């Protein structure tokens with residue numbers, strides 16, 4: 292099951308991703324649900340040397356592992372392109388998250404890693420890729436085949452390669468009918 296198999300692995304191979312697989316991931320995002328079908332995501336597919344370099348030069352040390360990636364999706368969106376409802380419910384990030392989730396599961400089915408990151412300089416990358424300033428650079432999806440070169444990984448990242456980082460207990464996050472009541476087994 293893709294939901295279980297999907298992992299945010301970091302030891303990527305530099306081997307390019309086939310055109311059909313890129314198209315399949317684009318389609319997975321395109322078909323995603325969004326508030327009122329607004330589809331607020333705008334996505335730059337960076338697979339050529341120039342656009343990849345424009346992104347990779349603006350990654351912090353903690354994400355240097357991503358420089359091995361042959362394919363990066365830069366997901367941008369702005370609040371006015373999606374539902375804005377009462378009590379601060381701006382849905383553009385939510386809709387983008389759903390679409391990225393679909394892409395990640397499709398990537399897993401295709402034998403690929405699709406690892407979303409938030410650690411990057413959004414202003415400099417937006418400038419380098421020509422993304423208008425009013426858009427938020429919501430995430431970069433670092434994509435590629437799994438490799439076996441761990442040289443760019445920290446100790447903590449090496450551990451996460453071996454084992455999925457732990458999740459909160461069900462009862463800490465899921466409640467039975469009332470806020471704070473742990474879900475019954």
Ligand SMILES: Cc1cc2nc3c(=O)[nH]c(=O)nc-3n(C[C@H](O)[C@H](O)[C@H](O)COP(=O)(O)O)c2cc1C
Nearest residue numbers: 297298299300353354407408409410411430455456
């Ligand atoms: C919004 C978001 C931002 C993330 N940012 C980073 C990041 O900057 N660098 C990184 O190495 N991983 C990043 N991750 C990956 C998470 O660390 C990873 O999904 C989490 O540790 C759980 O591991 P798993 O996805 O393999 O189950 C991010 C994930 C999400 C959803």
